[in-house]
Amino acid sequence: MPRTTLPAALVLGGAGLIPFLGLSALVILGQPLAGLAPRPLLAAYGAVIASFLGGLRWGAAAASPEGRGADYGVSVIPSLIAWAALFAPAPWDLRVLGALVLAWGLVDQDLPRRGLVPAWLGRLRLVLSGVAGLTLLAAGFWGTV
Template sequence: MPRNPPLAALILGAAGLIPFPGLSALVILGQSLFGVAPRPLLAAYGAVIASFLGGLRWGAAAASPEGRGADYAVSVVPSLIAWAALFAPGPWDLRALGALVLAWGLVDQDLPRRGLVPAWLGRLRLALSGVAGLALLAAGFLGAA
């Protein structure tokens, strides 16, 4: 397995982060985005990304010779928590999503240790989850409910 992330993974991972600090800043500043409130946009994007993170584990389980049922079961947890967070009142929606994204970056660190994904993916996941999770938490704690 390659030791360093492919350039496409770095570029697309960084591009996927753009809505987090951008929308978070708008929430904190109390500004709209072309007349649209940024809080629901940020919450929805956070929920979509959380579901994507669960999909990474599902894919790793599917590619594994063992295909452990526990990995499949754990992979649906982010989607379920994210969906529930969308029903939470502000600021708890963004706080829950931020905590979920941060925590899932740590939860997924068992995947490279078990050899199910390359080591670079574990490192990249920590960085991406850190930025996304902190942006969600910042908006959840510093933005207007």
Template sequence: MARLNPMPMGAIILGIAGLVPFLGFAALAVAGSDGGLGNLGLAPRTILSAYGAVIASFLGGIRWGAAAARNAGNGDYLIAIVPSLIAWAALAAPAPWDLRVLGVLVLAWGLIDQDLPRRGLVPRWLGRLRLVLSGIAGAALLVAA
């Protein structure tokens, strides 16, 4: 059974802060604006794609860490590398498929990881927080695609 402890304020604040790049760069990409980034040779869509891939890899790291902390089975370690591999492949995909793949990946991983609190590998609050954050981040990626 998943542990019942309160959601740490730091997790909430940092989780919300992690959405800012998704929302900001998606808004710029949809608006067709570079927000001044063109002066630096950057494009919001490219930054969004790279950020999405980094976060997808981080999501795999959550499962890896949970497996290591609770001595879970080898299957958890194998599953944990899937987001990194898919995200890496998405970076090589042409637009709009890069953001589509990343969006679906982030959305799906929020659901896939719901087994972690059910199995007691992470606290329940993490499962709920992940659904919200993954839902918003995945939607931002898909809207920008």
């Protein structure tokens, strides 16, 4: 990441990947976490993060002088899809969430191009969404049900 990336964003963003990596590994290995099934924990965390990603667009729209209504509408899509994914049977819950997180990393690339967020945030989002989405997909394809 370039020097203009805020260190806190790098550290906190990276820390946010720990549950994705750990829980996905447990799902794939079929191992519980302190007696709890890791799949619903991973799905819940994925849904929360997907909602957070929508909130990023909402915040960018609110901070923008023009505050385009379309951005507000688009910003609720991840929350709605993530909520629906929680009702999907395994393995589709994690597959939908993985595809959503990956896709949303790309969807949000218009924000830095439009000057609504710093360029470094667009690059960071690609990396974070890539890792998070791929771990969800890996657990959804190779994990135990």
